[in-house]
Amino acid sequence: MYFEIKNDALKSIKNSLKKLNYEIPEDIKLEFPPNPKMGDLSTTVSFQLAKKLKMSPMDITTKIMENIETSEIFDRVKSKGPYINFFINYDLFSKKLLETVSDNCGKLPSTGKKIVLEHTSANPNGPLHIGHIRNSIIGDSLKRLLKTAGNEVDTQYYVNDMGRQIAMIVFGMEKLGLNIDEDLAENYKNNENQLDNKIDHQIGQLYFKVNEYINENNDQKIEVDNLIKTYESGSNPEKDKVFEKAVNDCLTGVKQTLSKLNVVHDDFIWEGRFVRNGDVDNLVKDLIATDYTKADEVLCLDLEDFGIEKELVLRRSDGTSLYSTRDLAYHKWKSEQGDSVLDILGSDHKLAIKQISIALNLLDEKSPEVIFYEFIILPEGSMSTRRGVFISVDELIEEAISRANKEIKDRRVDLDEEEINKISEEIGIGAIRYFISKVSPEKHITFKWDEALSFERGCASIQYAHARACKLLEKCGHFDLNEEKLSLSSDKIEDNWNLNDSEMDLIRTIAKFPLVVEESANMMRVHPIAQYAQDLASAFNKFYKSEQVLGCEIESARLLLVDKARIAIKNSLNLLGVAAPTKM
Structure with missing residues (x-):
């Protein structure tokens, strides 16, 4: 629905600019104002045009406002200084939203693009440890996000055999x-x-x-x-x-x-295949032909002309290949498997990727796009290691589930052991994935148990909002909890539904979901999805606490709104690889 709103706003701006004979910018900026009282969408197009038109943004806004016309989806358009703010007609918008939000809420049309995404790729010489987990969670969440945004995504684990x-x-x-x-x-x-x-x-x-x-x-x-x-x-x-x-x-x-x-993962690609099938030897020959290699005891690629002092060693003195050479062959092969290649790597790999990218460019191959992440640490004393060497991901999972189990037992004495164990696992895994996903990869993370497992502000609070919605819907008699389906249709919405602030806030937040998906996919970051899920849960909880649903005059409208919020919460959590419990 917000795409329709966005397109209508853009159309209005462009038509106004056309009337004024102003050049239409290729990318007109639209954003959500920080306070909905300032509008539902806002544009800074006047700032974009100021330099070219040699006019002040304020004067340009005045001219645009004199010529602007909008569709019925907008209640009004107002200027605030140089900003142009669009206000949604919620009587019309709310009914359209409840008609259009379905189980695939957030799913965007196909882009026709294939992305080869490599993540985790830990050496197979022991269990995954705390240093690997951010790689896995960023990679898997990005896969989910990019697929939902309409891309074909092939996830690969590169096996160092x-x-x-x-x-x-x-x-x-x-x-x-x-x-x-x-x-x-x-x-x-x-x-x-x-x-x-x-x-x-x-x-x-x-x-x-x-x-x-x-x-x-x-x-x-x-x-x-x-x-x-x-x-x-x-x-x-x-x-x-x-x-x-x-x-x-x-x-x-x-x-x-x-x-x-x-x-x-979709595929586990063993590096040995690139040695056995001759790809590594052929790649080395092609690099020698570039005249950038030199041989002493070892064969290496001289990168000094590219501003890198450290050479890239291609072959040992005994003739065997190195990880870097095999990785180059793998990247060359990957570049032929899709439209783009995306790697998730720790920030300590920046030099290695620069070297690989230069080598690939010399061979006229695509360089990978890379998301570098900083490392995650646990506060001292929060866990002990089994061997005093590292903390395994398995230990972290065990600890998270154990802590969640204790919390559930304290809160729900009515649940049996099987239900407690299931919910504890959903909360424990959700806590780990959400806590890591909510921070942009460029920032360090200190994993804090009290925050991660908080029912007030952590992932559990979002999961709890979903469980609350399910419980409320189950009471109405029109909801199948096993199928998670509401049998009410939008033609049951009462004519006397006059929206209040909490309803409008919830509708506005649900409607943003596809735009958040699009913007997050474009920037290849999942932390905006985590923030959106928290905002959505907060909007739902505010509505839940302030409004009567069952037995009120507009019960059908509010039940439909609860169900659409439930779907959006579930789908946003799914993008983060987090379960949406129906009971907590």
């Missing part, structure tokens, strides 16, 4: 007799107990032991190097199977963790 870490794990198994207990791992999968038994945690413990051993026995590094050479050459099929099993075992545990967080 040829790195030194995997060779060390294989070395530990073959030379040190360290093994994975498959029975314990299977028992964890079935019963979800004892994190130390989870297969990726077992591999992480094995890797830790091998690392300590190698540090104490430096001469054994050559053995690890030989394993890398053997696997890269593909000359020993039996050895390949050992490597592949180690990687797949770790990925099994990683996928379990991601699944808990509601994160699913």
